[in-house]
Amino acid sequence: MEMKAPRGTHDIMPEQSGAWQAVEDVIRRRCARFGFEEIRTPIFEQTNVFARGVGDTTDIVQKEMYTFDDKGGRSMTLRPENTAGVVRAFLEHRLYSGPMPVKLYYLSAPMFRYENPQSGRYRQFHQFGVEVFGAPSASCDAEVIALAWGLLKELGVEKLALHINSIGCPTCRMEYQKSLRAYFNDHLDTLCGTCHERLDRNPMRILDCKSPECKAVAENAPKMIDHICDDCKEHFQQLKTYLEVAGIPYSVDPMIVRGLDYYTRTVFEIISEDIGAQGTVCGGGRYDGLMRLMGGPELPGVGFAFGVERLLMVMEALGKLPEVDRTSDVYIASLPNDDARKKAFELCMTCRAEGIRAEIDHAARGLKAQTKYAGKSGAKFMIVIGDDELANESVRIRNMADGTEIESSMADVAKNVLSLIHA
Ligand SMILES: [Zn+2]
Numbered sequence: 410m411e412m413k414a415p416r417g418t419h420d421i422m423p424e425q426s427g428a429w430q431a432v433e434d435v436i437r438r439r440c441a442r443f444g445f446e447e448i449r450t451p452i453f454e455q456t457n458v459f460a461r462g463v464g465d466t467t468d469i470v471q472k473e474m475y476t477f478d479d480k481g482g483r484s485m486t487l488r489p490e491n492t493a494g495v496v497r498a499f500l501e502h503r504l505y506s507g508p509m510p511v512k513l514y515y516l517s518a519p520m521f522r523y524e525n526p527q528s529g530r531y532r533q534f535h536q537f538g539v540e541v542f543g544a545p546s547a548s549c550d551a552e553v554i555a556l557a558w559g560l561l562k563e564l565g566v567e568k569l570a571l572h573i574n575s576i577g578c579p580t581c582r583m584e585y586q587k588s589l590r591a592y593f594n595d596h597l598d599t600l601c602g603t604c605h606e607r608l609d610r611n612p613m614r615i616l617d618c619k620s621p622e623c624k625a626v627a628e629n630a631p632k633m634i635d636h637i638c639d640d641c642k643e644h645f646q647q648l649k650t651y652l653e654v655a656g657i658p659y660s661v662d663p664m665i666v667r668g669l670d671y672y673t674r675t676v677f678e679i680i681s682e683d684i685g686a687q688g689t690v691c692g693g694g695r696y697d698g699l700m701r702l703m704g705g706p707e708l709p710g711v712g713f714a715f716g717v718e719r720l721l722m723v724m725e726a727l728g729k730l731p732e733v734d735r736t737s738d739v740y741i742a743s744l745p746n747d748d749a750r751k752k753a754f755e756l757c758m759t760c761r762a763e764g765i766r767a768e769i770d771h772a773a774r775g776l777k778a779q780t781k782y783a784g785k786s787g788a789k790f791m792i793v794i795g796d797d798e799l800a801n802e803s804v805r806i807r808n809m810a811d812g813t814e815i816e817s818s819m820a821d822v823a824k825n826v827l828s829l830i831h832a
């Protein structure tokens with residue numbers, strides 16, 4: 410039987426993982442500068458965490474979750490996104506009783522959705538995201554956006570557009586939903602079956618419908634941004650002000666919505682303009698109602714999520730994937746006898762202790778095979794340990810690029826290799 414990775418999953422192979430790590434390093438450093446700390450939560454949770462935290466009327470919960478009963482008969486689900494799990498952890502560890510705000514991030518965290526792989530989506534994919542709890546002010550929304558915006562620039566994704574919108578609060582949304590319902594009622598015959606059901610329960614979700622007919626109707630629907638209350642207006646104005654202070658250009662896009670009750674006020678998307686339709690690399694917003702919905706105190710939240718695969722795809726398309734050096738600094742070849750091999754091993758360990766990427770032979774191959782291997786592997790320097798070298802406690806360090814050699818006592822090998830590397 411031929412074994413293959415499950416449909417919709419992919420292996421991150423050594424030729425790719427270096428770029429992942431380089432990008433992750435940039436993200437970690439940036440998060441630290443912004444005062445965010447990492448949280449790692451389990452990849453599965455009790456199903457009700459997502460049913461509540463994501464919303465049991467969403468496509469994610471209804472169609473895309475990997476849900477199973479464990480051996481104790483409890484319903485478990487592989488996480489389809491991370492905010493719900495982070496909120497669950499926040500509540501479980503009572504972080505709400507400590508100082509606010511709490512600023513968290515997660516990085517390259519695997520997520521699972523049962524999607525059609527033909528659409529270019531993975532069934533296991535990875536997300537980077539941040540969540541801030543306990544910060545109601547729009548300056549925090551701007552901070553979160555600035556983190557994402559600057560990160561993309563730092564990663565070389567230069568041509569960016571930030572789209573922002575406000576979807577109001579429960580107070581103003583109630584009024585808005587009335588006018589929305591009235592509007593859609595006039596277009597009932599155009600709406601799809603699912604949207605008929607949405608009309609009573611939550612008409613805002615019609616705005617998210619992917620059916621072209623519903624989309625066309627939604628285009629001309631009343632806009633939330635025109636119906637927000639004075640407090641929400643003020644919050645949105647503050648957001649714009651802080652974005653201006655941060656020097657981040659934006660445009661208001663009334664079509665960005667999150668059709669779930671716990672989302673409030675700010676929603677945003679960052680789009681790479683070089684990529685086109687696939688260009689949305691980051692989406693986020695405020696969710697002041699989520700903590701309460703999940704059984705916690707009334708505490709505001711704001712955050713975003715990136716798909717890491719998507720981000721790397723965009724970087725690759727722009728030729729910005731980090732180049733990672735996968736070659737050794739020094740290859741230490743030796744005669745295939747015990748004395749020479751032990752000395753090679755010892756020198757190799759000394760070099761590694763000094764931070765040098767060193768390699769030796771582990772197959773007791775002949776000297777010729779080893780030197781050939783060293784050349785093919787792209788090692789920058791090579792040392793050969795033969796009988797003379799053992800007798801004299803001295804080696805030559807060969808520069809593989811130009812063939813030049815220097816003499817070194819065995820005791821000084823690491824020191825000399827280091828200075829050659831940094832020459
Ligand atoms: Zn409002």
Ligand SMILES: [Zn+2]
Pocket residue numbers: 600601602603604615618619620623
């Ligand atoms: Zn529809």
